[in-house]
Amino acid sequence: MTHDLALTTVVGNPKRLSRTLTTAEALAAAIGAGVGTEPRTTSIDLAELYLDGIEPPHGGFEHAVGQIRAGRVLVVGTPVYKASYTGLLKLFLDQLPPHALEGVVAVPVTVAASAEHRLLADLHLRPVLAELGASLPVPSLTLRESELPDLPEHLRVWAEAHTPALEAALAFGRKTVGAAA
C-alpha cells in the first residue's frame, strides 16, 4: 500500500527563483520524507505567476488553484517585508475562493532580515490561512536570513519536533492509493 501524499509549495517572494522558494521547497521535501510516503511535490512561484499583471493570463491562476487543491499539504513561503508577509502572497490568497484551503494542512515558512521581524509575518499570516479554511496543526518555520546557510540543521530540528503531529493531522482523512487492491 502506498500513501499518495501530494505537497504543494507556494511562495510570495516578488523576486523569481528566490531563496525563499528554495527554502520552502526544502521544507516540503523534509515533510514528505518525514511522513514516510512517496510524496509528489509541485511548486508555485508567484513572481512567475504575476509576471504579466495582477490578473494572470492563460489560465495560470486556475492551474495554480488546481495544484493546491490536489495537495494535502501546502507549504506557504514568504519573506518578511514591511513587518508582515508580502503583498504578492496576499494578492494570490485574496483571489482564492472562500474556503479554498479546507482539507489542506498549511505550514508557513518565513524568512526575515532581522531578529526583531522574525515572528511578524507568521503572526499575521496564520489568521489569513485559517480564514481560508486551512488547518494549521504545527508551528511555522521562522528563519532569519543569517540562518539559511544552516538550513538542513534547522529543517532537521523542526521536522523532529513536528513531524509526529503533522502525521496525525494528515492521517485524518488521508486518501490511500491502492487500498482497494
Add this chain to the structure above:
Amino acid sequence: MTHDLALTTVVGNPKRLSRTLTTAEALAAAIGAGVGTEPRTTSIDLAELYLDGIEPPHGGFEHAVGQIRAGRVLVVGTPVYKASYTGLLKLFLDQLPPHALEGVVAVPVTVAASAEHRLLADLHLRPVLAELGASLPVPSLTLRESELPDLPEHLRVWAEAHTPALEAALAFGRKTVGAAA
C-alpha cells in the same frame, strides 16, 4: 479498551461563575462526547483563583497547573474585553512556565458583546497559546452574547465540523488505559 481523555477548562472572566465559564464547560463536554471516550473534565475559574491577590495562596496556582498538565485538551474561555482577551486570563498564562502547554491541544472559546469584536480575542490569544507550546489544530468557537441562548446548536455545528480533526490530533500520542491488559 477505554480511552482515558482528560479535558481541562480554564476561564478568564473576572466575574465568578460567569456565562463564559458555563459556555466553556459546555464546549469541553461536547468535545469529550464527540471523541467517543469516557472523558474526565475539570474546570478552573480564574476569578476564584485570583480572588485574594495576583499571587494565589495555598498552592492554588500549582494545583491549577497540575490539572492542565494532566489533561490532553485545554478549553480556554474568555470574554472579549477592550478588543482582546481578558487581562485575568493572560495573568494566569504569564505565570505558566515556558512550554507549559506542550502536548496539550488547546481550543479557545470567546464571547463578545458586539459582532465587530467577535474575532479579536481569538486573533490575539492563539499566538500566546502557541508561544506556550500548545497545539491548535481546529478553529476556535467565537460567539456573540446574543448567540448564547442557542449554544447547543452552535456547539453541534462546531463539533460536526471540527471533531474529526480534533480526534486525529488527539490520536497522536494518546495514552490508552488498559492497553497492557
Add this chain to the structure above:
Amino acid sequence: MTHDLALTTVVGNPKRLSRTLTTAEALAAAIGAGVGTEPRTTSIDLAELYLDGIEPPHGGFEHAVGQIRAGRVLVVGTPVYKASYTGLLKLFLDQLPPHALEGVVAVPVTVAASAEHRLLADLHLRPVLAELGASLPVPSLTLRESELPDLPEHLRVWAEAHTPALEAALAFGRKTVGAAA
C-alpha cells in the same frame, strides 16, 4: 496667507474605479475641508498602476512615490479581503523604500462586507504604515459596505471627532505658502 495642504489617496482595491476609491477620495476631501485650507488632492488607483504587472512600466511607480512624498496626508483605502487588507495594497507598500512615509500623516479607511471583519484590516495595516514611518494620530475610518449609502453622515461624524487632532498633527512642521510675501 494660504495653507498649501497636499493630500494623496492610495487605494488597494484590485477592481479599478472601486467604491473603496470613491470612499477614500471622499474622506480626503472631508479632511481637506476640515482643516480649512485650499487642499490639493491626487489619487492613486493601484488597480491601474499594476494593470500590466507587478513591476509597473513607464515610471508609474516612481510617479506614485513622488505624489505621496509631495503630500502631508496620505489616505490609505482598502477593502477587507480574507480577514485583512488587500495584497495589492501591501504589494505597493512593499515596494516603497524604508521610511518612505516619514513626515506623512496617514489615515486608513477600510470597507468590510461583514461586521465581524470591520476592524481586521485596520488592525494589521496600522503597524505596516508605522513601520514605514507614517504618523497615525487619529483612528481609522472603518466602514461596512452596508454603511456606504450613508457615507456623508459617517464622514461628518468622523471629521467632527478627529479633525482637531489631525489639525494639530499637521500644524507640526507644516510649510506655509506665501509666508514670505
Add this chain to the structure above:
Amino acid sequence: MTHDLALTTVVGNPKRLSRTLTTAEALAAAIGAGVGTEPRTTSIDLAELYLDGIEPPHGGFEHAVGQIRAGRVLVVGTPVYKASYTGLLKLFLDQLPPHALEGVVAVPVTVAASAEHRLLADLHLRPVLAELGASLPVPSLTLRESELPDLPEHLRVWAEAHTPALEAALAFGRKTVGAAA
C-alpha cells in the same frame, strides 16, 4: 505663562519596583523635559495596586483612574511576557470605563528579553489603548533588556525623533494655567 503638563505612568510588571517601572518613569521624565514645561508626574505600579486581589480595596482603583484622568500624557510600561503585554496591565485596562483614555496621549514602552519578542507587546497593546480612546501620535519605545544599561542614550534618541510630534499633539487642547491673568 506656565504650561501645566501632568504625566502619569502606569506599569504592568507583576514584580513591584521593577526595571520596567524605572524605565517608564525615565521616559515620562524625558517627555516632560522635552516639551519644555513644568511637568508633574505620578506613577502607578500595578503590582502594588493588585497586591491584595483583582478588586483593589480602599478605593485604590478609583484613585489610579483619577491620576490618569488628571494627566495629558500616559506612559504605559510593560515587559514582554508570553509574546505580548502582561496580563496584569490588561487586567487594569479591562477595568477602565469605556473611552477612559479619550483626550490622553499614550506612549507605550516595552522591555523584552529577546530581540524576536521586541515588537510583540507593542503590536498588541496599541489597538487596546486605541479602543480606550487614547491618541497614539508617536512610535513606542521598545527596548531589549540588554539595552537598559544604555537607557539614557536610547531616551535621547527617542526624544530627539519624537518630541516635536508629541508637542504638536499636546498643543491641541492643552489647558494653559494663568492664561487669564
